[in-house]
Amino acid sequence: MAILIDEGTRLLVQGLTGKEGQFHGFRNREYGTNLVAGVTPGKGGTDLDGVPIFNTVAEAVEATRANTAMTFVPPPFAADAILEAAAAGIDLVVAITEGIPAHDEARVYNYITQTSDTRLLGPNCPGLLSPGKANVGIMPPEIALPGRVGVVSRSGTLTYQAVYELTVLGIGQSSCIGIGGDPVPGTSFVDVLELFEQDEETDAIVMIGEIGGDAEEQAADFIRDHVTKPVVSYIAGVTAPPGKKMGHAGAIISGNKGTASAKMEALSAVGATVLDDPTEIGTAVQALLS
Amino acid sequence: MDLFEYQGKSLFARLGVPVPDGRLATSPSFAAAAANELGGSVVVKAQVQVGGRGKAGGIKLAHSASEAEEAASQILGMDIKGHTVHSVWVEEASDIAAEYYASFTLDRSAKKHLAMVSAQGGVDIEGVAESDPDAVVKLHIDPVVGLTDWQARELVYRAKLDPSAARKAAGALKKLYAAFVGLDCDLVEVNPLILTGGGDIVALDAKVTLDANAFYRHPDFGDFEAAFTRDPIEARAMESDLNFIKLDGSVGIIGNGAGLVMSTLDVVDLVGGRAANFLDVGGGAGADTITNALEVLTQDDSVKSVLINIFGGITRCDLVAEGIIEALGRLELPWPIVVRLDGTNAEEGRAILAGSPNEKLIAAATMREAAEKAVELAGGA
Numbered sequence: 001m002a003i004l005i006d007e008g009t010r011l012l013v014q015g016l017t018g019k020e021g022q023f024h025g026f027r028n029r030e031y032g033t034n035l036v037a038g039v040t041p042g043k044g045g046t047d048l049d050g051v052p053i054f055n056t057v058a059e060a061v062e063a064t065r066a067n068t069a070m071t072f073v074p075p076p077f078a079a080d081a082i083l084e085a086a087a088a089g090i091d092l093v094v095a096i097t098e099g100i101p102a103h104d105e106a107r108v109y110n111y112i113t114q115t116s117d118t119r120l121l122g123p124n125c126p127g128l129l130s131p132g133k134a135n136v137g138i139m140p141p142e143i144a145l146p147g148r149v150g151v152v153s154r155s156g157t158l159t160y161q162a163v164y165e166l167t168v169l170g171i172g173q174s175s176c177i178g179i180g181g182d183p184v185p186g187t188s189f190v191d192v193l194e195l196f197e198q199d200e201e202t203d204a205i206v207m208i209g210e211i212g213g214d215a216e217e218q219a220a221d222f223i224r225d226h227v228t229k230p231v232v233s234y235i236a237g238v239t240a241p242p243g244k245k246m247g248h249a250g251a252i253i254s255g256n257k258g259t260a261s262a263k264m265e266a267l268s269a270v271g272a273t274v275l276d277d278p279t280e281i282g283t284a285v286q287a288l289l290s
Numbered sequence: 291m292d293l294f295e296y297q298g299k300s301l302f303a304r305l306g307v308p309v310p311d312g313r314l315a316t317s318p319s320f321a322a323a324a325a326n327e328l329g330g331s332v333v334v335k336a337q338v339q340v341g342g343r344g345k346a347g348g349i350k351l352a353h354s355a356s357e358a359e360e361a362a363s364q365i366l367g368m369d370i371k372g373h374t375v376h377s378v379w380v381e382e383a384s385d386i387a388a389e390y391y392a393s394f395t396l397d398r399s400a401k402k403h404l405a406m407v408s409a410q411g412g413v414d415i416e417g418v419a420e421s422d423p424d425a426v427v428k429l430h431i432d433p434v435v436g437l438t439d440w441q442a443r444e445l446v447y448r449a450k451l452d453p454s455a456a457r458k459a460a461g462a463l464k465k466l467y468a469a470f471v472g473l474d475c476d477l478v479e480v481n482p483l484i485l486t487g488g489g490d491i492v493a494l495d496a497k498v499t500l501d502a503n504a505f506y507r508h509p510d511f512g513d514f515e516a517a518f519t520r521d522p523i524e525a526r527a528m529e530s531d532l533n534f535i536k537l538d539g540s541v542g543i544i545g546n547g548a549g550l551v552m553s554t555l556d557v558v559d560l561v562g563g564r565a566a567n568f569l570d571v572g573g574g575a576g577a578d579t580i581t582n583a584l585e586v587l588t589q590d591d592s593v594k595s596v597l598i599n600i601f602g603g604i605t606r607c608d609l610v611a612e613g614i615i616e617a618l619g620r621l622e623l624p625w626p627i628v629v630r631l632d633g634t635n636a637e638e639g640r641a642i643l644a645g646s647p648n649e650k651l652i653a654a655a656t657m658r659e660a661a662e663k664a665v666e667l668a669g670g671a
Contacts, residue, residue, distance in 0.1 A: 078508055085478075101474050102396060106433040109401055114434065126603060140603050155549020156573070157601045160633055161657070164601070180550065183398050184393075197464045210549050213398045236553040239565070241537065265567035276406075277560055278553050279658045 001151070001196040002084035002130035003175045003202070004092055004121070005033075005068060009134045011115070012057065012058035012066035012090070014036040014073050014081045017048060024138050025051075025140035026097075028070075031135040034062040047103045057088040070127065071095040076261035079104035083111065086118040092129065094136050095122035104186040112186075120186025125158035126178035129163075139163075139176065147172015149285055150196035152189060154215070158236060158278060162206050169255050173290070174202040181210065197227050204288055205232045206281055207272070211237030212258045220266035230288045231272040232281060235260045291500045292339040294489045296379040297514050298478075298496030305469040307462055308492045312381030321362030322355040326379040331383035332363030334361040338373040339518070341497070344413050346370045350614075351383060361517045365591030376519060384494060389482035391415045391426070391449055392463060392468040393497075394437075394438070403431035403470070406608055407449040407463070411482035415627045451485070451504040457484075458491045519552040523589045530582035532569060537566025540668040542593035542625070544583045546571050566593045580613025585621055597664035599657060600639075607631040607639030615646050626667045629654045630660035 011028065015021035017039025026049065029035040037052055037060040054060035057069065069085040071078060071093060078097040085093045100123050112118050121128060127137010132146035143160060145167045153159040159178045166173060177192050179185050181234030196202045201240060205227070209216040216235065223231055238260040268274045273284050293301075297519040299309040313324035313426060314337070325332045336348030343349060348370050350361035368375045391411035397404035406427040410418045419426045431437050442460040451459050462483065470478040478496040486492055505511050505671040520528070527534030533548070539553070541563045545551035548570050567590065571579050580598075587593050600610050610631065617623065627650055631639045643653060652667075654660035 001461075075503060099503045101507070102476060103471055103474055103504070106396060106401065106403065110434045139606055153549075155547060155553075156603060157545075157547030157550035158553055160601045160603055161550060161553070162397060164632060183396055184401050204609055208549070210552060218399070234553075236549050236556060236667050237499065238556045239559045240552055240555065240568075241535075277658065279557070279559060279656055 002133050002198050003192070004128055004177065005130050005134040005136050005175070007133050009062045009068050010036045010064065011032050011134065011136055012069045012071055014039045014057065014071045016040065016051065016072075016084065017043055017053060018072055019224050020086055022048070024072070025070065028135045028137070031141045033134040034138060034142050051092060057084045057090065061088045061090065066090065068092045068094065068136060071097055073097060075099040077100070079108045081216055082108050082120060084114045087193070088114075089256070090118055093118055093120045093186070094127050095120060096125065096127060096138060097122070098124040100182070101122070102183050103247070105182060108186045108229040109186055121177070121180070122180040122186060124178030124182040126159060127183070128175060128177045130175045131173050137178065143167055144176060145170070145172040146200050147174065147200055148203040149173050149206060150199065150202040150204070150209070151176040151206045152192040152196070155208060155209050155236060158208045161278050162208055162234070163282070165279060166206070166285060169282040169286055171282060171285055174199060183213075185215075189215050190222045193219060193222055193227055197229060202229065206234065206285060207231055207233045208278070209233065209235045211240055211263075211265055212259050214258060216263040217266045220270045220272070223267070223272060224270040230290065231267070232275065232284045233267045233272045234278050234281060236265045236276045236278070238276065291497045291502050291515065293337060293496075293500065293514055294307070294337040294339065294517065295496050295516070296337060298498035301498060302466070302493050302496055303467050305472070307465045307469065308490060309496070310381045310384055310492060310494065311332060312379050314377055315380050316366075316377045316508055318359040318366065319361040321361035321378055321380050325352060325358035328380065328382045328417035329552070332358050332380050333383050334358055334365060334537060335367060335379045335381070336365045336372045336375040337377045337379055338375055340371045340373050341469060343370050346637065350613060352652060368620060370671060373392040376511060377660050384484060384492060385487040386484050387487050390449070391481045391485045392461070393477065393479035394467055395477045397430065400430055402459065403433055405429045405431055405437065405445055405463070407445045407451070409450045415481055421651055423442045431467070436471065439464070447479065455485050455489055458489070462491045462493070474507060476499045476501050501604070501668040503668055518534060523586060527569070528584045530579070530586065530644060532571060532579070532583055532586060535568040536588060536590070536607060537565050537567050538596040540585040540592055541664050542566045542569075542590065542596040543599070544569045544571060544580070544587070544596065545599040546573065546601065550581040550599060550601055554597065554657065554661070557661040558597065561658070561662045561665050562571055562666060565660070566590060576609050577613035577616055579636075580610050581620070584614070584617040584623060588623065593625055594626050594669060595664045595667035596659055598627060598629045599660060600631050600633070602633030605633075606635045607633060608635040608642060611642035614651070615642065618648055618650065622651060626650050627668065628654050628664040630654045630657055
C-alpha cells in the first residue's frame with residue numbers, strides 16, 4: 001500500500017524550470033512518478049519535455065488534478081510557495097528547500113494547519129520514496145527495494161544509509177520518509193509512525209533520529225501507546241559536544257533534554273530496538289522479522 | 291548567530307526598547323574616556339558570546355573614570371568559559387528597584403512562539419525555574435497572530451511584576467516581541483529587565499540569537515559578524531562554505547550531511563577513536579569542495595588520519611573521487627585517507643580511486659570498516 005505517495009500520486013513541481021527542480025523532477029518521473037505539471041510564474045503556457053508549465057498552482061491543479069507538490073523554490077520565496085500550494089488544495093506539499101527562516105516556517109506551519117487539510121513534509125528534507133511506486137524528492141532510488149519495512153528519518157544522508165543497509169540484505173521498504181531537520185517540520189515522527197502503524201503493507205519500522213528537540217521523546221510516548229509493530233531506532237550525535245550547532249538548525253542541545261542518550265533511553269523504555277551503530281540497522285531488522 | 295550584548299542592545303534601541311546609554315571600549319584608556327563622557331557611575335561589562343560572565347567577575351561597577359579604567363584592565367583579556375574578552379561595554383549605572391526576566395523563543399515541541407516572564411530575574415533565573423517553576427510564567431503565542439495586547443498584559447500580571455509599571459512592562463514586552471519576529475531572532479532574552487527607581491522599564495542585558503537563514507532580509511547583519519574573533523581553521527572553512535567544528539581527537543572527518551557526519555563521529559568513538567573535527571561538505575559537493583575540505587584539515591596538526599564518508603544523493607561520488615585525486619596531486623597531505631563511497635555514482639567513484647593508486651589512499655567497503663581503519667591509522671585514541 002505504501003504511505004503518502006504511490007501510483008495515484010499526481011506530482012506538480014514548483015520550480016520545475018530551475019536547475020535542481022528540473023534534475024530531480026525528471027529523475028522522479030523516470031522512476032515512474034506521474035509528473036503532471038510545473039509551476040513557474042511568468043513561464044505559464046510553455047512546456048518542458050512534455051510537462052506543461054503554469055503560472056499559478058491553482059491553474060495547474062485545475063488543469064491536471066495534481067495532488068502532490070514538490071517545492072524547489074529558493075528560501076526567500078519558499079514559504080509563499082508552500083502557502084500557495086495549500087491554498088490550491090494540494091494534499092501533500094514536499095518542501096525540499098533548505099535555509100527557510102525559522103519564523104517563516106512557524107507561520108506557515110500554523111497557518112496551513114489552521115486553514116487547510118494540506119500535509120507539509122519538510123522543509124529542508126530529502127522527500128519520500130515508495131519503492132516501485134513513486135519517488136518525490138532527491139533520494140537516490142537505486143538504493144531502495146520494494147518491500148514491507150517503513151523508514152522515517154530526520155537526516156537525509158542517514159536515510160540513504162538506513163535504506164541501503166536494508167536493501168543489501170534483501171529487505172525491501174514500503175515507504176522511506178525524510179521529515180527533515182529544521183526547527184518546525186511540517187510532518188513529525190509521530191505523524192509518520194501513525195501512518196506506518198495503519199499501513200497493512202508495513203511490518204516493521206526503522207526510525208532515525210538525531211540530537212536536539214524532543215521529537216524522538218514524543219515518538220517514544222506514541223510508540224508506547226499506539227504502535228504494535230516492531231521499531232528499530234538509531235540516534236545520531238552521541239558524541240556531539242553540547243551547545244554546538246552541527247549543521248541542522250534542529251540539532252541544538254538544550255540542557256539535558258534532547259541529548260542522544262535521553263532519546264535512546266526513552267525509545268528503549270518503550271520496547272524499541274535501539275542501535276548504537278547505523279550499519280547494524282539491516283541485521284537488526286532481519287533478526288526482528290525472522 | 292549569538293550577538294554580543296552591545297549588538298543586541300543596538301537592535302533593541304532600534305525597536306524602541308529602552309536601554310542604558312553606553313560605549314564600547316577595547317582598551318582601559320578608552321573605557322576611562324567612555325566613563326568620562328557618560329559621567330557619574332558606570333558599569334563595565336565583558337563582551338562575550340557566552341552566559342555566566344557576572345559570576346566569572348566580568349561585570350564591575352565603577353564610580354569614576356579611573357575606576358572604570360582599572361575595571362577594564364582587569365576584565366579585558368579575561369577568559370570566560372573558553373572565550374577571551376576583547377572588548378567591554380561601558381554603560382551608565384542604573385537605579386534598580388526590581389529585576390525581572392523576559393524571553394521569547396520558538397518552542398519546537400509546540401511549534402509556537404514561547405514567552406517566558408518572571409518577577410525573579412537576575413543571575414539565578416535557572417535556579418528559580420527549577421525550584422519554583424510557577425515563578426516563571428510561560429505563554430504560547432500563535433506565530434500567525436503574534437503577541438496580542440491582552441497576552442502582554444496577562445504575562446505582566448500573572449508574573450506579578452509591579453502593577454504600577456504594568457503599562458510600561460507590557461509595552462516593553464510588545465517591543466521585544468516585535469524585535470524577535472521583525473529581526474528574525476531565534477532567541478531574545480533580557481535578564482534582567484529592570485524596573486528603575488523612577489518607574490521605568492529598561493533592558494539591562496540583551497541576549498540575542500539571530501537566524502542566519504534570514505540574513506537576506508537584513509543585509510546590515512553581516513556587520514555583526516565582523517566583530518567576532520574566529521578560530522583560524524574555522525575561518526578558513528567558512529571561506530569555502532564548509533560547515534566545520536573543531537573537536538579534540540585525532541581522526542579528521544569529512545562527510546556529506548549533518549546527520550551522517552554526526553553518525554560518523556559516533557562510529558569512530560565506538561571503535562575506540564576520537565574525531566578531530568566535524569566537517570560537513572553539504573549536499574551537491576563537487577570536486578573543488580572536497581579538495582577545499584582536505585586543505586582545511588591540513589591546517590590542523592592534531593589530525594593523524596582522515597576518514598571520508600560519503601553517501602551520495604545529490605552529491606555524486608565520482609566528483610568526490612576526482613576531488614580527492616586532485617587534492618593528492620596538488621597538496622602535501624601528511625596523513626592517510628580512508629574513503630568510503632556509497633550511493634549516487636559510487637561505482638564510478640571507486641573506479642576513479644582504484645585507477646590512481648596512492649599509498650595514502652585506503653578504500654573501505656562499509657562505514658564501520660572505514661572507521662576501524664582510520665582509527666588504527668591514527669594510532670588508536
